[in-house]
Amino acid sequence: MSQSQPRVGRPALASWLSTGNSITQQFMAIGGQADFVSLAGGLPAAELYPVEAMAAAQERALTRWGSAILEYGPIEGLPALRAAVAERVSAASGRRFGPENVLLTTGAMQGLDLVGKLLVDPGELIVSQFPTYLGALDAWRPRAPRYEKLDWSLQAPGQDAALRQAKFVYAVPNYSNPTGVLVSQEERAALLDKVLAAGTWLLEDDPYLPLQFDGPAGPGILAHHAQRQPNGAYDGPVIYLGTLSKSLAPGLRVGWIVAEASLIAALALVKQSTDIASSLLTQALALEMIESDFEAQHVPKIVATYRERRDVLCAAASEHLSDWFEWEVPPGGMFVWMRAKTPEIDTDALYAHALQEKVAFVPSSVFDPDGALKSAMRVNFTRSAPEVLTEGVRRLARATRRQLEARPGRAA
Ligand SMILES: Cc1ncc(COP(=O)(O)O)c(C=O)c1O
Structure with missing residues (x-):
């Protein structure tokens, strides 16, 4: 063993690598295995990616712009696309909103990263919707922030004080990842009041806006303001x-900050x-x-497919999982958030059986900054065909039975 001192930063790096990052890589890797049903990833249906339309668009783009x-x-992005995003917002x-209000990014993920880098010094406070998108926790992990849970009722003790200290509030009001929740208009307005009173920023992350299954999502918090x-x-x-990850393809890596x-x-x-x-x-x-209106015409097709898959998943879950889990049918997005009805279910342990x-x-647990939430699971319904979803739910039921049988203290 070397006697040299550990280098400054090494322990933090080790714990960082052992948590969020490796989990995300694991979920990505699992998706590719044959005979494996992955309800883990937050991925669109690959068969709906518009391959031919993209090929034609690429040809047009290269002809239009040439070597330029x-x-x-420009750091801020292609001016014509900045203007198009400004118009949309x-x-x-x-x-x-003008182009000066728009920064084009490499996906919304880069927006999370940049905002963390600019606004958060190590150890500072973020008030976050809870449970929290894993990618956001990953993006901010190097800043080692402290977290307070955002209580949408704004009634939690200490919530006002937390908002005053927070560098920003993080919220996904439309069909949140991981819960699929659609936050009410009253709660959006009330949060905005509190944010204005506290003098902090509000980071509204809105990737699921296009995926509205049961009627319109209504105005976002930016629109409220x-x-x-x-x-x-x-x-x-x-x-x-x-x-554009959900309406066109995540591989484009085109997102924006307004x-x-x-x-x-x-x-x-x-x-x-x-x-x-x-x-x-x-x-x-x-x-x-x-500009060709392809995106606008494509979204309804995606929505119809995803709505059907959501319904298939929820029907299968009602048949096979309802003894152990409860959930709300999400009105949009990509996920069903299943909460255990009994404390004997630990979803970290269940994962190994699954x-x-x-x-x-x-x-x-991966959506909790403290890793302590072990009573729920996020199940994706957009990636897999209906019959695969049903088979996946059957397997989840078998895994749940195994976890309950294997729990400590239970006679063999
Ligand atoms: C809440 C949330 N924010 C941001 C992202 C990242 O999106 P993008 O592909 O645009 O980087 C995702 C992706 O699933 C997400 O769920």
Whole structure:
């Protein structure tokens, strides 16, 4: 054994690598195994990816822009796509946002990363919707933030004090990952009041906006604030993240941040030192898909497929899992959040049994900054065909039976 001192930073790095990152890689890897049903990933239905339309759009983009599109781009992104995003957000919110309010990013994931890098110093406080998207926890892990749970009723003791200390509030009001919850308009407005009173930022992460199965999601929190400040340059507390990952394809890696212009300028500087600029080529491709109206025509097809899959999954779960789990049918998004009805179910332990049954889900502990939530699981319904979903649920039922039989203290 070497007698040398451990290097500063090494222990933190080791614990970081042993948690979130490896879990995400595991979920990705599992999805590719034959005869395995993965209900774990947050992935779209690959057969709906618009391969031919993308090929045509790429051809048009290269003809339109020529070699310019193969350069490093402007840090803020392709100007025409910035303008298109500004228009989209203006239409959704009823007030003007300009290109100066838009930073194009490498997926919404990069938005999470950049906001963390700019706003959070090590150990500072984030008030977060709970349970929390694993990718956000991963993005901010290097800042080692403290977390307080966001209570949408805003009644939790200490919530006002936490909001005043927080660097930002993180919320996914539309069909949240992992719970699929659609936050009510009253709760959105009330949170905005509190955020304004506390003088903090509000990070609204909205990847699931296109996936509305049971009627409209209604205005986002950015739109709520826009109604209160309808004119002039936007200088509100909302930092909004959007993406084309769910409406077109995650491999495009095209997302955006919308916020007040000075924050966008600061985030652009952080982005420059992260990746110089996002790919102009994929941004040009995205622009073609939007301008040709392909995206708008494609989304209803995705929604119809996903709605059917959600219903198949929930029907199978009612048949096979309802003795042990309860859930709400999500009105949009990609996930059903199943909560154990009995404390004897531990979804970390269940996960190991599920792998033996060749099925995977995501255990709730990874969505808890403290890792303590072991009573629920996230089940994806968008990736798999209906018959695969039904088989996956049957396997989950077998795994649950095995976990209950194997629990400590139970006579063999
Ligand atoms: C809540 C949430 N935010 C952000 C992302 C990342 O999206 P993107 O593919 O645009 O990076 C996801 C992806 O699933 C997500 O669920």
